[in-house]
Amino acid sequence: MQIFELNGKVAVVTGGGRGIGAATARLFAQAGARIAVLDLDPGAGEGLRIACDVTDERAVEDAFARVARELGAPDVLVNNAGIAIRKPALEIPLENWRRVIEVNLTAVFAGARIAARHMKAGGAIVNVASVMGFSGGIFPNASYQASKGGVVNLTRALALEWAERGIRVNAVAPTFVRTDLTAPIFSNPEVLAKVMQHAPLGVLPEAEDIAAAILFLASPAARCITGVTLPVDSGYLAR
Numbered sequence: 001m002q003i004f005e006l007n008g009k010v011a012v013v014t015g016g017g018r019g020i021g022a023a024t025a026r027l028f029a030q031a032g033a034r035i036a037v038l039d040l041d042p043g044a045g046e047g048l049r050i051a052c053d054v055t056d057e058r059a060v061e062d063a064f065a066r067v068a069r070e071l072g073a074p075d076v077l078v079n080n081a082g083i084a085i086r087k088p089a090l091e092i093p094l095e096n097w098r099r100v101i102e103v104n105l106t107a108v109f110a111g112a113r114i115a116a117r118h119m120k121a122g123g124a125i126v127n128v129a130s131v132m133g134f135s136g137g138i139f140p141n142a143s144y145q146a147s148k149g150g151v152v153n154l155t156r157a158l159a160l161e162w163a164e165r166g167i168r169v170n171a172v173a174p175t176f177v178r179t180d181l182t183a184p185i186f187s188n189p190e191v192l193a194k195v196m197q198h199a200p201l202g203v204l205p206e207a208e209d210i211a212a213a214i215l216f217l218a219s220p221a222a223r224c225i226t227g228v229t230l231p232v233d234s235g236y237l238a239r
Helices: 019-030 057-070 094-118 142-165 180-186 189-196 207-218
Strands: 010-014 034-039 048-051 076-079 124-128 168-174 229-232
Touching: 010 019, 010 057, 010 094, 019 034, 019 076, 019 207, 034 057, 048 057, 057 094, 076 094, 076 207, 094 124, 094 142, 124 142, 124 207, 142 168, 168 207, 180 189, 207 229
Parallel strands: 010 034, 010 076, 034 048, 076 124, 124 168, 168 229
Antiparallel strands: none
């Protein structure tokens, strides 16, 4: 087996209908994996497509049971589904705060443990965190920053807890990437200019760049790596 391939592996990607998740599903398929995409709108494409709300634990359990029946026990989970509700801390309704935490953190925890119950030794979980998990951010977005900071430390905790089971748990921390989630930022030249001030490389990653980092962490190339969060940030965190 080539160390950057996933030949014969079963990989589940949440939020895989678009953006980073869709790019990851495509790259994993090219690397030889059998893909299952879980999303509210999984769209059309290669692999098994399952409409699923990741905040509904029973629905996620049912989805994994279907994956096991149709593709086999999962070897890889990519916890990618996420949302952002950009409001200042003094203005965000607690209902919105709870929704962000529910999708970005609680669903990551629930999905990871459901996957781990199915996985054998050699399994890999990759969570999608954010540079905002290490940073107070550029713009007011406390709920998102808090949720992604939680993902960073949850990744460490699960990596230690499941190491003896042979399951690796890592994360990636993207900077701003052009997706539906960041459309308000990329569509505003003044806001985008401020973002670029925090990109020493002078270029922001595309969804495919994040997918490549996820593939690395899921592949045999990273067989001795667990509990880390890999920034893909054009130098954001080095400032």
